[in-house]
Amino acid sequence: MNRMVLGDVLALLMVGIGLFWWQGRAQVEEGAPPPEPATVQPPDDELPEADVTxxxxxxxxxxxxxxxxxxxxxxxxRNRDLKIxxxxxxxxxxxxxxxxxxxxxxxLTFEEWAVTTVDKFEGADGDGNRELSPDEFATTAPKRRAKPACRC
Incomplete structure (x- = not known):
């Protein structure tokens, strides 16, 4: 039991010594002189000039x-990694x-898909002959949305 207490006291003593040593180093570094300036600063009222010709x-x-x-x-x-x-x-x-x-x-059942497709076909078949001419087919193209003039 005495050895454990002695070990604990020595450990605390070592931690205390380390703490004082660390604080002493910090104070020495704070008191160090600042480094010498590498270049001389021009006065505040003068603007620097450069030859750019x-x-x-x-x-x-x-x-x-x-x-x-x-x-x-x-x-x-979406993530622009050039792979979809x-x-x-x-x-x-x-x-x-x-x-x-x-x-x-x-x-999505076949009936759900077919109803939508048939509705689209019948809406485009203007003359009702159950065939789409090129002009009628052109009406089935997706409508392009107008882009806003600005994003204000």
């Missing part, structure tokens, strides 16, 4: 116009899926 800045980066396919690719590539994962590909389709899923059970 004959110097030219770096060339501006070229802006490349993205092709239509590249724009379509980047609509799916399955979840990235499917993420843009959830709204369209929810429109087709009439009963809301997250299962």
């Amino acid at each position: 004959g110097l030219r800045g770096p060339a501006l980066p070229e802006v490349t116009e993205l092709s239509r396919e590249q724009k379509r690719f980047f609509r799916y590539d 994962t399955r979840s990235e590909m499917l993420s843009s389709r959830t709204a369209a899926f929810r429109k087709l899923d009439r009963d809301g059970n997250n299962l």
